[in-house]
Amino acid sequence: MAGMRPMSQADLPRAAALGAAIGWNQVAADWRVFLDLGAVQVVDDGGAALAATAAILPHGPDLAWISMVLVRPDQRRRGLATALLQWALAALAGRRSIALDATPAGRAVYARLGFRDAWGFTRMSLPPELPGGGASHPIADWPAALAQDARAFGAPREALLRGLAGRGGGRQAPGGFALARDGLRAAQIGPVIGQGACGLIADLRATLPGPAIIDVNDAATGVANWLVDAGARIERPFTRMVLGATLPGEARHIIAPAGPEFG
Ligand SMILES: CC(C)(COP(=O)(O)OP(=O)(O)OC[C@H]1O[C@@H](n2cnc3c(N)ncnc32)[C@H](O)[C@@H]1OP(=O)(O)O)[C@@H](O)C(=O)NCCC(=O)NCCS
Structure with missing residues (x-):
């Protein structure tokens, strides 16, 4: 071409x-x-x-x-x-597996090439403050966070995660962690992995001065409902798609993906 x-x-x-x-x-x-x-x-x-x-x-x-x-x-x-x-x-x-996170427009292109739907998530814009929180701390135990992430995501991605944290910081609590990074229109929170997601998100949101977004796994209904009740606005859906073998990892522990560009 x-x-x-x-x-x-x-x-x-x-x-x-x-x-x-x-x-x-x-x-x-x-x-x-x-x-x-x-x-x-x-x-x-x-x-x-x-x-x-x-x-x-x-x-x-x-x-x-x-x-x-x-x-x-x-x-x-x-x-x-x-x-x-x-x-x-x-x-x-x-x-073994090639994956992507499709917008509704992209999904038509990918389905023609053989990609199958795996699971969905929803982008939400967050209100300036979220209730709760106060129990997390800045990330202190990277090996624990990286192990939780690798188990949930299904592959190691240390360089990516450390790079994101270098742009927006992160919070950690027993059994889980969350990262943030800057963006053109809004800071993005993600990934959020493991336990204590609501507190992690609330504490991380409090560190971000301007608009912020998060992509919430559609299976994490408790977190999604909590966010909507707190004033989060639903923006648009994404579909995680895969070609080849079924996605590795344990998607139920992915409360929010890193973002559609990174997985
Ligand atoms: C989605 C996008 C990348 C498609 O790019 P494109 O170069 O127009 O796609 P192609 O020409 O290769 O399209 C291939 C086929 O996909 C399907 N397709 C593409 N866009 C479509 C649309 N908006 N609605 C329905 N089918 C569509 C058609 O079957 C098309 O074949 P046809 O034109 O012969 O009918 C483009 O619309 C875009 O940049 N959108 C905004 C960003 C985005 O959503 N990117 C996808 C991220 S996952």
Whole structure:
């Protein structure tokens, strides 16, 4: 396909411009995660924003994520997303499971390529304050948090999690932890893993001055109801999809994913 090539550091501003133009939340630091730990392929037609992007992020030898599948509105329905996905699938050939978190628009593209629905989650924007909390502390025991995460997510992802915590901090309590990071429109809380999620989210929210969002596992109905009762607003649904073997891990311990771009 004309103009398709790997992304470089020099493309960061025009990749960020594409995301911002369609209302996504990622900042340059998010794109850098893929350049550092994965790869990004772009379609470049010389515009002020890139024409299209897709990223891959390996999570250990068996699992990988596909994300940042974005096509500039004037370039849609020409097969760009499909061509970028074919690049991603070729680059990830041999993994047991390839997963992604689809928007309703993306789900149509992925289903055609054989991706199956695994489970759903819902983006919520959080009120400035949440009730409760007070029992967590900043993350002190990283080995415990990383072990809880690897068990729930199904693969190790230390570099990713430490990088996110470096941007927005984290809270920990016995049996669970939560991280936050900055975003273009709102800070994002995630992942939230294990026990004590409501207190962790309340304490983390209190450290974030501006707007904040979280993606809540649809199976975590207690947490979701608590958030809605506290004034959280439901924004949009995502579907976690997988190609190949069933997703590893224990999804019931994922209260909130890291975010659709990271898994
Ligand atoms: C979703 C998106 C990436 C699709 O990009 P695209 O380049 O237009 O997709 P393709 O041209 O490869 O589409 C392939 C097929 O998917 C289906 N499809 C694509 N967009 C669709 C839509 N909005 N509604 C229904 N089906 C759709 C069609 O069957 C299409 O084939 P056709 O055009 O021959 O009918 C693009 O609309 C986009 O960037 N949306 C906003 C960001 C987003 O939601 N990204 C997905 C993240 S998971």
